[in-house]
Amino acid sequence: xxxxxxxxxxxxxxxxxxxxxxxxxxxxxxxxxxxxxxxxxxxxxxxxxxxxxxxxxxxxxxxxxxxxxxxxxxxxxxxxxxxxxxxxxxxxxxxxxxxxxxxxxxxxxxxxxxxxxxxxxxxxxxxxxxxxxxxxxxxxxxxxxxxxxxxxxxxxxxxxxxxxxxxxxxxxxxxxxxxxxxxx
Numbered sequence: 332x333x334x335x336x337x338x339x340x341x342x343x344x345x346x347x348x349x350x351x352x353x354x355x356x357x358x359x360x361x362x363x364x365x366x367x368x369x370x371x372x373x374x375x376x377x378x379x380x381x382x383x384x385x386x387x388x389x390x391x392x393x394x395x396x397x398x399x400x401x402x403x404x405x406x407x408x409x410x411x412x413x414x415x416x417x418x419x420x421x422x423x424x425x426x427x428x429x430x431x432x433x434x435x436x437x438x439x440x441x442x443x444x445x446x447x448x449x450x451x452x453x454x455x456x457x458x459x460x461x462x463x464x465x466x467x468x469x470x471x472x473x474x475x476x477x478x479x480x481x482x483x484x485x486x487x488x489x490x491x492x493x494x495x496x497x498x499x500x501x502x503x504x505x506x507x508x509x510x511x512x513x514x515x
Contacts, residue, residue, distance in 0.1 A: 337437035344428040351420055357413050364420045371427050378430065382423045390415055443512060450503060458492065465491075 347363075354360055371378050397411050438444040465488045473480055507513065 335436055335439070337432045337434075338440070340428065340432045341434075341437040344424065344432070347424060348421065351417065351424070354417075355413065357409065357416055360413070360416045360420055364416070364423065367420065367424055367427060371423075374427075374430055378423060378426045381426050382419060386418060386422055390418065446507075446512070454499065454503075458495075461492075461495075462488070 351360065351363055354363070368375055368379075394411055394415065397406060397414075400406060434448050435445060438448055465484070469476075469481075469484045473484075
């Protein structure tokens with residue numbers, strides 16, 4: 332079996348994932364993040380922007396909650412730094428890996444993993460297109476958008492996606508079973 336470039340990068344990514352989750356020294360994590368920034372090259376700004384956009388609200392909520400907890404009991408501020416640094420590092424590293432690796436080639440050694448990636452990508456494409464259609468529909472039907480109309484449309488979209496996910500997962504599971512995917 333010949334190992335391709337994508338498989339090597341995926342293996343390094345998985346090893347780095349284990350390594351960075353086991354490091355508890357913020358300076359080492361900062362060094363690892365700096366190395367990733369250098370490795371990312373020209374795509375640094377794109378990946379960094381993507382990382383910040385995907386984590387900003389979550390890290391703010393978690394950090395503020397942890398700080399608020401400090402009003403009631405003693406907390407370790409180094410833990411908060413370590414947590415935020417690790418989350419940023421792992422997210423940036425994941426986006427970098429996804430930017431550089433063709434998952435279809437990386438998982439080509441397994442027919443079942445390739446099938447799972449194909450199913451996941453097809454579902455992501457369908458959901459991305461549907462979300463885009465929801466956005467365009469909201470923009471075309473709303474003359475003067477308000478926060479309450481936005482919340483109502485968001486509620487409808489979330490309900491639609493939840494129902495679609497449940498229905499699609501049942502259909503996909505049945506299809507996979509009929510093709511012998513689960514060897515129970």
